[in-house]
Amino acid sequence: MRGRSYGVRGDGVVRVGEDAGWAFAVEYGDSTGADRLEEIASGRVDAVHYLPMSARPPARFHYAKNGVLTCSFGIGEEHRRWGAEPDLLLPELIAEEILHPDGSQNFPASRVHYMAYHERSLGVLERRFGLSLPRAVLGEARLPAYSVRGTPAMRTGPEPDHQQIKAWAAALGLTWNDAGGRVPSHVREAWNHIARQDPKETA
Template identity: 50%
Template sequence: MADITEGRTCGIQWLADWGEWFAGLTFARGIGPEELAARLGAVPGVRPGPLGAPAAWSMVTETADGDGVARVGSWGGWSFAVEHGLPAGAERLAEVSRAGVEAVHLDPQPDHPPKQFAYARDGELVCCFGLGEECWRGGHRPDFLLPELVAAGLLGPDGSNPGPDDEPDEGRERRTLAVLEDRFGLALPRHLIADTPLPAYVTCTR
């Protein structure tokens, strides 16, 4: 598996406009893709081989209830997992981030909006919020990104919603993703999620 290092020109803002974003995304800085899969609960000895997105979704239907399929790789200094089915990153993010690792989870929540963001570091959930609902923040440091969100016009200085806005949901989501992209240096080309066969693991979320 090659470490792809062509740069960060793609970013992640394009996710806001992509109608086929159904898989959860977990990023980790400080560990490799194989270790990321292990921390996401990869089932030992189950390695279905490189899979593209359609094959991964098909495999999800064959796994036990509560299992998912994670396709892993690396880009721009981060390891990443494209999580089909139940996203283990939503439950295991603190575990992913133990021992000095940084971890970011993005969950599209297609059946139960809004999309969700969470950031963990060194075994602790630092902050989390829904895209479009940045005024309701959680984690041990819920205001961790407040300066950036205020600067982007997404929140008022006190952390509340700045008021009514006629901006379409996609536009607001793009601005939030831009904050995350800039703050953490996140990037992931569309073809890696949609088309590229990647090493795959069955992950147990239970």
């Protein structure tokens, strides 16, 4: 999983842990997980990589097993799939009405639908692979962190636009536990998506 990027280009940090039978690594900045996914998945290992891409959607999903990139697609671009088994999740994507029965994209009709659509797509991945990262594990636990590239400078305080995005999301009926002043990646991605479509909505 890739987190938000701070520090200068070339810096990379990874936080690691274990939950629900999965070892996980949360990457920040210019990290290396995506480049090494097939290597990580060698030796009968399954590896899932999720890249939020909050600044430049779509978010991306990659799944590798036995050293082979098996299935990949962008969240919101599920009709464009690649890998050794590109149709691996096709039945689930159709069942969730993310794709039409013919495999074409069922595009969201509005910004509210876009956020729900994004969550449904992530739900497919969570259920299929048994993924779960509770806030207590990911956001509140003290996880070991390692520098994997450069000399990272991590920001740990509230995000500067947190209150603005929180108010925007609340108007859409979306709230979250924001004790740390952080914006969930899927909310920020929706915010950035709307900002590109209609800048007045986020001004």
